[in-house]
Amino acid sequence: MGLRNIIGRRLGLGLVRRRKPFSTATCDGDGNGNAKSINLYSAINQALHIALETDNRAFVFGEDVSFGGVFRCTTGLADRFGKARVFNTPLCEQGIVGFGIGLAAMGNRAIAEIQFADYIYPAFDQIVNEAAKFRYRSGNQFNCGGLTIRAPYGAVGHGGHYHSQSPEAFFCHVPGIKVVIPRSPRQAKGLLLSCIRDPNPVVFFEPKWLYRLAVEEVPEHDYMLPLSEAEVIRQGSDITLVGWGAQLSVMEQACNEAEKDGISCELIDLKTLLPWDKETVEASVRKTGRVLISHEAPVTGGFGAEISASIVERCFLRLEAPVARVCGLDTPFPLVFEPFYMPTKNKILDAIKATVNY
Amino acid sequence: MAFYLKNPRNIINNLKSKVGLWSLMKQSHSTCCYSSCLNTIHLHRFLPLTTLPQFTNPESISHKKGHFPHFQRFQSTTTEKQIDSVPNDEHNQVLDFPGGKVVFSPEMRFLSESPSVYSQCYRVLDDAGQLISHSNFVPVSEEVAVKMYSNMVTLQTLDTIFYEAQRQGRISFYVTSIGEEAINIASAAALTSDDIVFPQYREPGVLLWRGFTLQEFANQCFGNKADYGKGRQMPIHYGSNKLNYFTVSSTIATQIPHAVGAAYSLKMDKKDACAVTYFGDGGTSEGDFHAAMNFAAVTESPVIFICRNNGWAISTPTSDQFRSDGIAVRGQAYGVRSIRVDGNDALAMYSAVRSARQMAVNEHRPILIEAVTYRVGHHSTSDDSTKYRPADEIEWWRMARDPVTRFRKWIEINGWWGSEAESQLRSSIRSQIAERAEKPPVNDLFTDVYDNIPSNLREQEKLLKETINRHPKDYPADVPI
Numbered sequence: 001m002g003l004r005n006i007i008g009r010r011l012g013l014g015l016v017r018r019r020k021p022f023s024t025a026t027c028d029g030d031g032n033g034n035a036k037s038i039n040l041y042s043a044i045n046q047a048l049h050i051a052l053e054t055d056n057r058a059f060v061f062g063e064d065v066s067f068g069g070v071f072r073c074t075t076g077l078a079d080r081f082g083k084a085r086v087f088n089t090p091l092c093e094q095g096i097v098g099f100g101i102g103l104a105a106m107g108n109r110a111i112a113e114i115q116f117a118d119y120i121y122p123a124f125d126q127i128v129n130e131a132a133k134f135r136y137r138s139g140n141q142f143n144c145g146g147l148t149i150r151a152p153y154g155a156v157g158h159g160g161h162y163h164s165q166s167p168e169a170f171f172c173h174v175p176g177i178k179v180v181i182p183r184s185p186r187q188a189k190g191l192l193l194s195c196i197r198d199p200n201p202v203v204f205f206e207p208k209w210l211y212r213l214a215v216e217e218v219p220e221h222d223y224m225l226p227l228s229e230a231e232v233i234r235q236g237s238d239i240t241l242v243g244w245g246a247q248l249s250v251m252e253q254a255c256n257e258a259e260k261d262g263i264s265c266e267l268i269d270l271k272t273l274l275p276w277d278k279e280t281v282e283a284s285v286r287k288t289g290r291v292l293i294s295h296e297a298p299v300t301g302g303f304g305a306e307i308s309a310s311i312v313e314r315c316f317l318r319l320e321a322p323v324a325r326v327c328g329l330d331t332p333f334p335l336v337f338e339p340f341y342m343p344t345k346n347k348i349l350d351a352i353k354a355t356v357n358y
Numbered sequence: 359m360a361f362y363l364k365n366p367r368n369i370i371n372n373l374k375s376k377v378g379l380w381s382l383m384k385q386s387h388s389t390c391c392y393s394s395c396l397n398t399i400h401l402h403r404f405l406p407l408t409t410l411p412q413f414t415n416p417e418s419i420s421h422k423k424g425h426f427p428h429f430q431r432f433q434s435t436t437t438e439k440q441i442d443s444v445p446n447d448e449h450n451q452v453l454d455f456p457g458g459k460v461v462f463s464p465e466m467r468f469l470s471e472s473p474s475v476y477s478q479c480y481r482v483l484d485d486a487g488q489l490i491s492h493s494n495f496v497p498v499s500e501e502v503a504v505k506m507y508s509n510m511v512t513l514q515t516l517d518t519i520f521y522e523a524q525r526q527g528r529i530s531f532y533v534t535s536i537g538e539e540a541i542n543i544a545s546a547a548a549l550t551s552d553d554i555v556f557p558q559y560r561e562p563g564v565l566l567w568r569g570f571t572l573q574e575f576a577n578q579c580f581g582n583k584a585d586y587g588k589g590r591q592m593p594i595h596y597g598s599n600k601l602n603y604f605t606v607s608s609t610i611a612t613q614i615p616h617a618v619g620a621a622y623s624l625k626m627d628k629k630d631a632c633a634v635t636y637f638g639d640g641g642t643s644e645g646d647f648h649a650a651m652n653f654a655a656v657t658e659s660p661v662i663f664i665c666r667n668n669g670w671a672i673s674t675p676t677s678d679q680f681r682s683d684g685i686a687v688r689g690q691a692y693g694v695r696s697i698r699v700d701g702n703d704a705l706a707m708y709s710a711v712r713s714a715r716q717m718a719v720n721e722h723r724p725i726l727i728e729a730v731t732y733r734v735g736h737h738s739t740s741d742d743s744t745k746y747r748p749a750d751e752i753e754w755w756r757m758a759r760d761p762v763t764r765f766r767k768w769i770e771i772n773g774w775w776g777s778e779a780e781s782q783l784r785s786s787i788r789s790q791i792a793e794r795a796e797k798p799p800v801n802d803l804f805t806d807v808y809d810n811i812p813s814n815l816r817e818q819e820k821l822l823k824e825t826i827n828r829h830p831k832d833y834p835a836d837v838p839i
Contacts, residue, residue, distance in 0.1 A: 092653070095649030098616055098646055098653075099618050099657075101616050103622060106624070107623075126612060129612060130616070137597075137607060141599035142597065142599055275812040
């Protein structure tokens with residue numbers, strides 16, 4: 001799915017002025033049945049409706065979810081499924097996740113919303129020390145696999161320190177949970193349903209910037225996309241680019257420009273960061289000999305470092321150039337300086353060229 | 359009513375003792391009908407009061423709340439009705455803010471930081487094991503009472519066996535429950551086997567009551583092949599899904615919000631069951647306690663919070679832990695009904711937990727029970743508590759305030775126990791436990807991280823096995839490869 005024709009405009013940042021039709025590898029969840037053009041929050045809303053309708057032990061809870069949520073992802077759920085299954089919680093992230101763990105431990109599908117990923121940290125203890133270890137420490141007598149934690153993450157153009165963070169790297173360091181990040185509406189619906197139904201606790205980060213701006217044909221039926229399977233969304237032969245979430249659209253723009261200079265880029269959407277699909281990335285790097293990773297989160301200790309280290313371990317002799325990382329700066333996420341902080345298309349393009357010409 | 363509003367300072371100055379005040383209140387009882395006096399009293403609850411006591415007078419209020427003889431159904435709606443029926447006139451203007459109903463007052467009064475009367479502590483057996491007169495309690499059959507006593511003795515024995523095992527180096531670590539046997543066993547006895555338990559780590563008596571055997575305890579402490587936890591955690595981190603006892607984790611208070619979620623599930627499933635969670639005085643300082651209490655009240659979940667206020671969080675006394683009058687008083691801050699109980703009185707504990715369970719399940723509400731006791735043992739085998747508290751204090755609590763002896767006296771008084779039964783019990787508790795069992799295989803290092811083993815772990819397992827082959831001496835011989 002062409003990400004450029006999914007995204008309308010990126011407010012305040014580099015604008016996509018022309019929408020070129022673009023074809024990439026088709027994603028799963030295709031096929032028969034009706035599909036409507038909807039945005040990301042609507043796709044997530046559909047997934048939640050389906051989750052609750054297909055499992056009467058599924059619950060959705062969090063701050064402000066009852067009226068529809070600050071991003072409208074939970075619209076209509078309380079009216080349709082009732083206050084006992086869709087409800088507001090007090091303003092307390094550690095309580096939201098702790099309560100969710102207890103609910104999940106009793107065999108329910110507990111779908112917890114954290115209002116912004118920036119506010120997930122009070123729940124970090126519950127996620128790391130409890131949810132992630134619940135099955136292991138009990139010798140598989142207990143588990144909280146029914147827990148899914150959803151949170152909007154990433155730059156939004158004006159979010160500053162506390163409405164823009166990408167905290168995925170903290171969670172990727174925790175054995176026992178899964179971390180999933182969709183790039184588009186169609187992906188989000190299928191991946192979220194998989195996360196909800198996966199028998200392990202999952203943290204699902206939704207790129208808030210795409211909530212309204214990404215519009216895509218999304219099948220109306222119930223479908224799931226596989227976890228821990230990366231997807232090559234653009235074939236190429238000169239360099240492999242790896243990313244996730246909203247950053248992929250920026251990377252795709254860079255790929256298009258690179259193509260004009262005769263550089264053929266292969267673009268991979270990791271989709272699941274933990275456990276991540278090393279095999280797909282490795283196969284691609286064996287083909288191209290070069291890899292570039294891009295994410296909004298600060299470069300030091302970001303998840304790009306894990307990918308880089310793993311690829312170097314596996315593909316050292318095949319590599320033609322050092323692994324490139326085009327990421328956020330090592331600063332808190334700034335407001336006025338957001339355009340400088342961000343890993344933009346041109347930064348990526350420069351890095352593609354530097355890597356190819358190494 | 360005007361009597362209370364106009365000259366509060368004079369009333370206070372004239373009071374010689376709280377008894378005096380109570381008699382004043384009783385007077386008001388006799389002169390007006392009960393409900394309108396309660397109106398007055400509730401009015402005071404809303405006026406910021408500096409020195410008038412909070413309402414702990416059992417005669418006036420609590421008889422409707424805490425002390426029920428045998429299952430008087432608590433009229434939980436009464437309190438709300440009283441608030442609604444506060445008359446709305448120029449003296450008592452009640453106004454609705456979105457944040458709650460308020461009653462205005464032109465007098466600036468701060469709510470005191472502490473009640474002038476300590477929150478009452480419910481007990482029915484005195485230190486000599488005699489039933490206190492006019493006490494209300496839930497009756498216990500001979501069979502249950504004897505089982506309770508036997509289990510308390512067994513718990514003491516278990517603690518002795520494993521404590522010594524640790525001292526001899528046979529297990530790495532142990533935590534005793536000495537002094538808290540009544541809390542453990544009496545609360546377990548008051549619950550049903552369907553009630554879901556979320557322990558901290560000083561409640562093995564609950565497992566014991568439900569049928570966990572000495573060998574099963576040993577398996578976990580030794581981390582051997584038969585450990586349900588597959589050797590992954592330190593000793594005393596028991597768990598049993600068949601006994602509805604969630605696996606212990608060392609982190610303090612993290613289990614408390616889990617209990618609320620589980621209770622909510624039970625409510626949704628309309629089960630005749632509640633969730634119960636235990637924690638110590640230290641645990642109440644954690645944010646998870648606060649989060650859970652608040653969630654429990656808002657979600658109206660059938661959960662019982664049992665706080666073992668044993669006076670110590672490792673070396674930290676309660677004076678360094680909080681400045682509230684204990685834990686039970688905090689319940690009201692969250693809208694949670696609460697009670698303070700003598701944790702060393704097994705009969706009072708049993709009654710309180712039994713009643714709490716009934717309210718929790720039938721009324722879908724949380725209950726907070728503060729069981730005051732004393733941690734007779736050290737915090738753990740890694741602690742020597744004589745470093746921070748006097749040895750004679752410990753001894754006094756061990757001997758003079760022993761909950762097991764106290765309960766024994768009561769069952770003896772009832773003619774349900776005697777010295778022959780005692781010696782039979784002590785000799786029958788078999789201390790033979792198999793410890794030289796094999797450990798779980800190294801493959802169990804990699805399973806259960808997820809439901810299935812992911813590829814990165816398969817790879818790591820393969821590499822590890824190669825390493826073990828190359829350097830077998832680096833690895834313990836009792837873990838099968």
